[in-house]
Amino acid sequence: MTAAARRVWGLMYRHLALYRSSWPRLLELAYWPILQMCIWGFTASFLASRMGSGTGALAAAALLGGVLLWEVTLRSQMGMSISFLEEIWSRNLGHIFVSPLRPSEMIVALIGMSIIRMLLGVVPAILLAWAFYAFNLFALGPVLVLFFANLMIFGWAVALSVVSLVLRHGAGAEPLAWGVLFGLAPFSAVFYPVSVLPMAVRWIAWLLPTSHVFEGMRGVLMHQEVLWAHLAAAFALNIVWLCGAVALFNWQFRQARISGALVSMGE
Amino acid sequence: MSVIQVEQLTKRYGDVLAVDGIDFTVAQGQTVGLLGGNGAGKTTTIAMLLGLLIPTAGRIRILGHDMATNRFAALARMNFSSPYVSLPHRLTVRQNMRVYGNLYNVRGLDRRIAELSAELDLGAILDRPAGQLSAGQKTRVALAKALINRPEVLLLDEPTASLDPDTGDLVRSWLERYRTETGCTILLASHNMAEVARLCSHVLMLKKGRVVDSGSPEALLARYEREDLEEVFLDIARDRRQAVDA
Numbered sequence A: 001m002t003a004a005a006r007r008v009w010g011l012m013y014r015h016l017a018l019y020r021s022s023w024p025r026l027l028e029l030a031y032w033p034i035l036q037m038c039i040w041g042f043t044a045s046f047l048a049s050r051m052g053s054g055t056g057a058l059a060a061a062a063l064l065g066g067v068l069l070w071e072v073t074l075r076s077q078m079g080m081s082i083s084f085l086e087e088i089w090s091r092n093l094g095h096i097f098v099s100p101l102r103p104s105e106m107i108v109a110l111i112g113m114s115i116i117r118m119l120l121g122v123v124p125a126i127l128l129a130w131a132f133y134a135f136n137l138f139a140l141g142p143v144l145v146l147f148f149a150n151l152m153i154f155g156w157a158v159a160l161s162v163v164s165l166v167l168r169h170g171a172g173a174e175p176l177a178w179g180v181l182f183g184l185a186p187f188s189a190v191f192y193p194v195s196v197l198p199m200a201v202r203w204i205a206w207l208l209p210t211s212h213v214f215e216g217m218r219g220v221l222m223h224q225e226v227l228w229a230h231l232a233a234a235f236a237l238n239i240v241w242l243c244g245a246v247a248l249f250n251w252q253f254r255q256a257r258i259s260g261a262l263v264s265m266g267e
Numbered sequence B: 001m002s003v004i005q006v007e008q009l010t011k012r013y014g015d016v017l018a019v020d021g022i023d024f025t026v027a028q029g030q031t032v033g034l035l036g037g038n039g040a041g042k043t044t045t046i047a048m049l050l051g052l053l054i055p056t057a058g059r060i061r062i063l064g065h066d067m068a069t070n071r072f073a074a075l076a077r078m079n080f081s082s083p084y085v086s087l088p089h090r091l092t093v094r095q096n097m098r099v100y101g102n103l104y105n106v107r108g109l110d111r112r113i114a115e116l117s118a119e120l121d122l123g124a125i126l127d128r129p130a131g132q133l134s135a136g137q138k139t140r141v142a143l144a145k146a147l148i149n150r151p152e153v154l155l156l157d158e159p160t161a162s163l164d165p166d167t168g169d170l171v172r173s174w175l176e177r178y179r180t181e182t183g184c185t186i187l188l189a190s191h192n193m194a195e196v197a198r199l200c201s202h203v204l205m206l207k208k209g210r211v212v213d214s215g216s217p218e219a220l221l222a223r224y225e226r227e228d229l230e231e232v233f234l235d236i237a238r239d240r241r242q243a244v245d246a
Helices: A003-020 A023-051 A053-089 A103-133 A143-173 A176-187 A199-207 A209-223 A228-259 A261-266 B042-049 B071-075 B093-103 B109-119 B135-147 B165-182 B193-199 B217-224 B229-237
Strands: B002-013 B016-027 B031-035 B057-062 B078-081 B153-157 B185-189 B202-207 B210-215
Touching: A003 A023, A003 A053, A003 A103, A003 B093, A023 A053, A023 A103, A053 A103, A053 A143, A053 A176, A053 A209, A103 A143, A103 A228, A143 A176, A143 A209, A143 A228, A143 A261, A176 A199, A199 A209, A209 A228, A228 A261, A261 B042, B002 B042, B002 B185, B016 B042, B016 B057, B016 B185, B016 B202, B016 B210, B031 B042, B031 B193, B042 B057, B042 B153, B042 B185, B078 B135, B093 B109, B093 B135, B109 B135, B135 B153, B135 B165, B153 B165, B165 B193, B185 B193, B193 B229, B202 B217, B202 B229, B210 B217, B217 B229
Parallel strands: B031 B185, B031 B202, B078 B153, B153 B185
Antiparallel strands: B002 B016, B002 B057, B202 B210
């Protein structure tokens, strides 16, 4: 293993060891996605029974698909943000940032933890949807991998922005780790098409990779058609969002080294 | 050969000048003490040496590497210990050692952990969570973390603060032995004058961000005509006596 890979693994091992010794943390990862799936699963069942088997089944599938894929974004974002916050809460940043670990390696390790946390949270909810509500997310086909990739990348971009704000503003910015993505949900067209949004705010929706993914998901569910233009737009937007987030992180990391925020945060 | 070279190091926070153009060098194998009251600039200086803080002006070279442009090459060969920075308290001591062993790319990590465990008497606590340890045990674990990569430069910020005299003495003895055996260079910030007198061959007295005096402990005692360094510290901190050759 190269030195860089060992440093990345070192930081990931720190978090994996934490989960191994704390079953409430593990349980919490799956708790919210399962809860969401229960609530929306029953709601979808109710709607399907009222709307008839054709339209109702499609509406239920769009609803449950939206819930599950939104959890991918949310858990990816929170997985990265909270892994970083764990270092602040354990007053360990002072050791991390004086080790040879590069900031870019820290980001890679946080992405690794984000993927693990997302899978531990979302896979049980996917299985629940299949077992209880007869909704098979994998029926979307191989394009699901591209949906997942786009949603995760956007989650990381948002998480890096949150981490940047925590670096700059300290503990005061921590609540953003839980709440920031919910603010983007109405524009992400998770449960409805972008065309439902008022004309004045549709441009916001089209700037978010998530809205393109959810449009794509509905295309597959309702018309069995992969909307490649939406997927391409999602990837292109993700490149812009992720590059912007990395630039913001690098800038705020440097500012924190100038202002002394790393010293006060690390102790 | 100077392992640490500091030239005109300055740190300003708005109107506050925390470190005011200090210069010093530390030779290989030397232990240098940074002394000064609260707010004198010790922690700020150490944070700049570690790359946690970017200086407003000045230059730092450690082990031949410019910390402004190549700090990671130096950081891999250094380490740091402070009672004010914790290790993840839910992880066991062994897990913490593994984390830092990987971060510092230590070869033969299990063997190194076993060595440190034997030398610092960590065997009984190796599989206990770091958060459940006593202050003395935590200090020994922090020292083990600081030595995991066999550092050539060790920066210590009050390493024996809040320790009982017995544990403090054990830590000092261990540091002396490590330096003798490895030729490690140590920069030590401390408020414990007896510790500084015992460990340090050279002392930098800081006040308001400036080096106001320096020399060996014996030279400082002679210059201020005092019996112990604590009196010298108070003379400087309170401006109550000038060095006789000043």
